[in-house]
Amino acid sequence: MKLVFKLLVIAFCSFDIYADTLSIKQQQAWLEDINFYESQVRTKHIEPFHTLAESDFAKLLKELKQDLPLLSEPQVEARLMVITGAISDGHTNYFMMSGPHQHFPLRYKFFENKLRVVDATQQYQHLIGAELKAINGLPVNTLFDILSPMLPGVDNQFSAKTRFEYYLTLHKLLLGLGFVKENAATKFEFNLEGNTLFEQITPVEMSEFAKLSSAFKSHSDKLNKLDIGMPGISLSLLKENKIAYFDFDAYPSFEQVIAECKALQKQLVTAKSQYLIIDFRGNGGGSFYTGLAFSSCLLPLDQFNWKTGVFVFTDEHTFSAAMSNTIQFKQILNARIFGTPTGGDPNQFSESYRFVLPNSKRKLSVSKRYYPFLFKDTDAVHPDELIETSWIDYQQGKDPVLSAVLAEIEK
Incomplete structure (x- = not known):
C-alpha cells in the first residue's frame, strides 16, 4: 500500500x-x-x-x-x-x-532485463534494437516500479513485465500520472550499441500504433499451418508427420472443438504422428473447459508416445486459462513444460465479471472465482526445462524452445 x-x-x-x-x-x-x-x-x-x-x-x-x-x-x-x-x-x-487514447509509436520487449524497441513506425525505425533508458528523465526501472502494481492482467513478476512492455506506450496513462505533458513532445533516452540517443516523440492514434508487430513474436509463423476448424488453434506436421505441433494461440469455443474433434482425430491417425507439442506461448486465456475438451479429443489416440512424447510450451504471456491448461495437461497428458514461467499464478482469483461505468463507459472487470490449481506456495507454473529467447535469437527469428524439443525427439 x-x-x-x-x-x-x-x-x-x-x-x-x-x-x-x-x-x-x-x-x-x-x-x-x-x-x-x-x-x-x-x-x-x-x-x-x-x-x-x-x-x-x-x-x-x-x-x-x-x-x-x-x-x-x-x-x-x-x-x-x-x-x-x-x-x-x-x-x-x-x-x-476502453476510452479514447493514443500510444507512443514504439513496441518494447525485455531481453536480459533490457527493454528493447522491437518495432516502430517509419519515422523511428532507426531505434529498433535500442534499449530504452528513460522517459522525461525517469529511468525505466523507476517507471516499472511505479507502473507495475497498477497494470491490468498482472498475477506475478512475469506478467508484470509483459503488461509494462505494452502500457508504457499508453500516452494517457503517463499523462494521468504527470510523467508527460499534454500537447507536447516527450523526451526519450535510448542506448544503441553504446551510443546515447535522445528523441522527442509525440503519440499517435491507436489505428497507427496497431500496425506495429506485437512484442510477442510467434516463430511458428514459419511453419506450414493447417486449419483444423478450431479458430485460434492451428496444426503443423513436422519431421515427416512424426510430430503434431499445435500452435494454441487463442481459444475457440467449446462447441467448435467438439464439432471438429472427429475430423482432427482422423487427420492425426492418417499422419501417424507419435509426438505432441502444444504451444501456449502468447496465449492470454479463454475458457479452460475448452482446453480440456481439446485434450479429451487427443487422449483416445494410442499412437502418441504418452510416456515421454508430450510437450507444452509456455512464456510470460501464458495467462488465465492457458496457465490452467498447462497444469492440467502436465497432469492428464503427462506433458513436460518447456520455455519460461507463466504470467498466470496457479493459485489465484480468476474468471472475470465485466461491467461498464454508466457515464464514462469505461470497462472494468472483477474476479468471481478462486482456483487453487497447485497446493503449494508458488507464483507461476515454472517449466521443467527453462529456455529463454535471447535478443539475437529474436532478431534472427530463431525459436530455441522448439529447437530444443525437436533435438530431444531426434535423440
Whole structure:
C-alpha cells in the first residue's frame, strides 16, 4: 500500500501542471461512476479485500471523490487504475483503453532485463534494437516500479513485465500520472550499441500504433499451418508427420472443438504422428473447459508416445486459462513444460465479471472465482526445462524452445 499512496502523491503533485480539470458536470458524472464502481467491486468480486484492506479501499475512493475538482479525466482514470491494481489480482482490472487514447509509436520487449524497441513506425525505425533508458528523465526501472502494481492482467513478476512492455506506450496513462505533458513532445533516452540517443516523440492514434508487430513474436509463423476448424488453434506436421505441433494461440469455443474433434482425430491417425507439442506461448486465456475438451479429443489416440512424447510450451504471456491448461495437461497428458514461467499464478482469483461505468463507459472487470490449481506456495507454473529467447535469437527469428524439443525427439 505504501507504493499506492506514493503513486497518488506523484499524480496529485502534477494536477495543476499538465491538464485541464473537470467541469462541474463532468465531476458529477465521474462521482456517479465511482459510486457504481465501488458497488460492483463490493458485490461482484468473490473476495475483494483479500489483499487490500477494506478501510484502505474506502479511504482511497473517498480521497478520489474529494479531489475531483482538482483532476483531469486522465488523472481520474489513473487513480482508478491505482485503486483497482491495489486489489491485487490479475482478473480485477480497470481498462483505460476502453476510452479514447493514443500510444507512443514504439513496441518494447525485455531481453536480459533490457527493454528493447522491437518495432516502430517509419519515422523511428532507426531505434529498433535500442534499449530504452528513460522517459522525461525517469529511468525505466523507476517507471516499472511505479507502473507495475497498477497494470491490468498482472498475477506475478512475469506478467508484470509483459503488461509494462505494452502500457508504457499508453500516452494517457503517463499523462494521468504527470510523467508527460499534454500537447507536447516527450523526451526519450535510448542506448544503441553504446551510443546515447535522445528523441522527442509525440503519440499517435491507436489505428497507427496497431500496425506495429506485437512484442510477442510467434516463430511458428514459419511453419506450414493447417486449419483444423478450431479458430485460434492451428496444426503443423513436422519431421515427416512424426510430430503434431499445435500452435494454441487463442481459444475457440467449446462447441467448435467438439464439432471438429472427429475430423482432427482422423487427420492425426492418417499422419501417424507419435509426438505432441502444444504451444501456449502468447496465449492470454479463454475458457479452460475448452482446453480440456481439446485434450479429451487427443487422449483416445494410442499412437502418441504418452510416456515421454508430450510437450507444452509456455512464456510470460501464458495467462488465465492457458496457465490452467498447462497444469492440467502436465497432469492428464503427462506433458513436460518447456520455455519460461507463466504470467498466470496457479493459485489465484480468476474468471472475470465485466461491467461498464454508466457515464464514462469505461470497462472494468472483477474476479468471481478462486482456483487453487497447485497446493503449494508458488507464483507461476515454472517449466521443467527453462529456455529463454535471447535478443539475437529474436532478431534472427530463431525459436530455441522448439529447437530444443525437436533435438530431444531426434535423440
